[in-house]
Amino acid sequence: MDLSFTPEQLALKEAAIEFARRGLVDDVIARDRDGSFSRQLWERCAAFGIQGCAFPAKYGGGDADIISAMLLMEGLGRACKDSGLLFAINGQMWTVQMPILRFGTEAQRERYLPRLCSGEWVAAHGMTEAESGSDAFSLRTTARRDGEEYVLNGSKTFSTNAPFADVFLVFATIDRKMGFMGVTAFLVDRDTPGFHVGREIEKMGLRTAPMADLVFEECRVPVESRLGKEGNGATIFGDAIEWERACILASVIGAMERQLAACIAYANAREQFGKPIGKFQAVANKIADMKVRLETARLIVYNAGLSKKVHGKAPMESAIAKLYLSECWQKSCMDAVQIHGGYGYTTDFEVERDLRDSIATTLYSGTSDIQRNIIARYLGL
Amino acid sequence: MSQLEAVEAVLRSEFGGALGRRLIDPTEDLLANGVIDSFGLIGLIASLERTFGIEIVEEDVVPEHFQTLEKLAAFVEAKLSAGGSREQPAASASD
Numbered sequence: 001m002d003l004s005f006t007p008e009q010l011a012l013k014e015a016a017i018e019f020a021r022r023g024l025v026d027d028v029i030a031r032d033r034d035g036s037f038s039r040q041l042w043e044r045c046a047a048f049g050i051q052g053c054a055f056p057a058k059y060g061g062g063d064a065d066i067i068s069a070m071l072l073m074e075g076l077g078r079a080c081k082d083s084g085l086l087f088a089i090n091g092q093m094w095t096v097q098m099p100i101l102r103f104g105t106e107a108q109r110e111r112y113l114p115r116l117c118s119g120e121w122v123a124a125h126g127m128t129e130a131e132s133g134s135d136a137f138s139l140r141t142t143a144r145r146d147g148e149e150y151v152l153n154g155s156k157t158f159s160t161n162a163p164f165a166d167v168f169l170v171f172a173t174i175d176r177k178m179g180f181m182g183v184t185a186f187l188v189d190r191d192t193p194g195f196h197v198g199r200e201i202e203k204m205g206l207r208t209a210p211m212a213d214l215v216f217e218e219c220r221v222p223v224e225s226r227l228g229k230e231g232n233g234a235t236i237f238g239d240a241i242e243w244e245r246a247c248i249l250a251s252v253i254g255a256m257e258r259q260l261a262a263c264i265a266y267a268n269a270r271e272q273f274g275k276p277i278g279k280f281q282a283v284a285n286k287i288a289d290m291k292v293r294l295e296t297a298r299l300i301v302y303n304a305g306l307s308k309k310v311h312g313k314a315p316m317e318s319a320i321a322k323l324y325l326s327e328c329w330q331k332s333c334m335d336a337v338q339i340h341g342g343y344g345y346t347t348d349f350e351v352e353r354d355l356r357d358s359i360a361t362t363l364y365s366g367t368s369d370i371q372r373n374i375i376a377r378y379l380g381l
Numbered sequence: 382m383s384q385l386e387a388v389e390a391v392l393r394s395e396f397g398g399a400l401g402r403r404l405i406d407p408t409e410d411l412l413a414n415g416v417i418d419s420f421g422l423i424g425l426i427a428s429l430e431r432t433f434g435i436e437i438v439e440e441d442v443v444p445e446h447f448q449t450l451e452k453l454a455a456f457v458e459a460k461l462s463a464g465g466s467r468e469q470p471a472a473s474a475s476d
Binding site: 102103137177178179180181182228229230231232234235236238239315373374377378 | 410412413415417418419420422423424439440442443444445447448
């Protein structure tokens with residue numbers, strides 16, 4: 001694996017760090033407490049070119065390759081303490097924008113991508129339902145063809161960005177008997193009659209990225225709003241989720257660097273029993289483990305990126321990246337709290353927020369056990 | 382071995398557990414009967430690509446190609462006739 005990034009790629013990462021240091025600083029502790037999303041920070045990110053970075057210039061994007069996009073995210077993670085914001089942006093990029101780019105008609109691309117890249121619009125993804133999580137394709141939301149329209153009925157849950165999104169990529173079945181091959185994708189605008197955003201869902205972490213239920217009651221959408229072919233929804237979903245698994249945790253590499261630096265500084269500054277706590281092996285070994293996790297995680301995430309860049313598809317590598325990074329991040333967050341002792345448990349020191357945010361990483365985009373199932377499948381098991 | 386039999390052999394290699402030793406009617410609905418599931422599909426596609434030297438892209442994965450053995454064999458035949466390649470989905474960050 002050749003990890004020799006180009007000077008331009010490294011400059012992009014540095015620019016992202018500098019941008020985040022200057023432009024993405026606000027009272028994230030208060031917004032986390034309130035569960036409040038910042039549209040202002042979202043728009044600043046779009047103006048910098050984050051949402052559009054991996055998309056063609058003709059749709060308002062930055063034409064970056066996947067490795068450059070990952071480095072950009074790593075840079076943001078290094079300096080932006082709002083993990084919810086980065087999660088929300090990544091969710092939109094990989095699970096809405098990318099499917100529109102890869103499976104949309106030219107009219108769909110022209111309608112949605114420039115608005116999403118520019119930050120004018122926000123998008124949400126609607127797959128999970130109350131009774132279909134890991135078994136995603138057993139969904140119950142239906143799409144009934146009626147002339148030149150489809151009629152959607154059902155509901156979705158855990159839809160990130162939903163409370164303020166302008167457009168929703170939603171999956172419904174045209175025939176439950178066909179199982180996963182009945183699943184079909186639709187783009188639904190927020191003001192579509194018969195559709196409304198339901199209750200907002202309180203959660204433990206990533207609180208600055210609110211999520212909500214979606215409700216469809218005889219919601220009529222034109223045939224032109226279907227994304228891809230009838231029955232192609234499962235592969236569209238699979239393609240999108242592979243992009244997400246490969247890329248969504250690149251920002252965590254930067255966050256792990258930030259966290260490591262904070263822990264080293266604290267371990268050198270904090271004295272107990274007459275010397276810095278970093279001089280005690282119990283603390284130093286935790287920090288050494290955090291460093292090992294950071295460096296191995298970096299190799300694994302860029303391996304997934306390179307595999308996708310070279311081969312187009314990298315389902316196993318993406319699953320490995322998602323599994324490994326999320327579990328490393330959780331362990332390091334736990335260590336960071338422990339290193340900070342009682343202070344680590346307080347909001348002001350901010351490591352407890354990272355820990356709460358990290359819990360979601362082993363759950364969204366397929367739980368760790370689902371990633372293991374995928375890896376095992378590719379190993380012929 | 383006919384094309385239908387060759388495709389059936391691939392299907393059996395991937396879904397032997399679900400099929401057992403029973404015969405497959407070429408018109409049997411493999412989706413409705415739960416023979417082909419979403420996890421197994423990954424292996425089926427890889428196996429079809431390897432066995433027949435064809436490339437199956439995301440847009441190919443629709444019921445009209447995978448619903449029955451008969452449709453699957455016709456799809457493989459069409460792929461082979463077309464030279465085994467098709468247009469990939471649109472440009473992306475990996476391009």
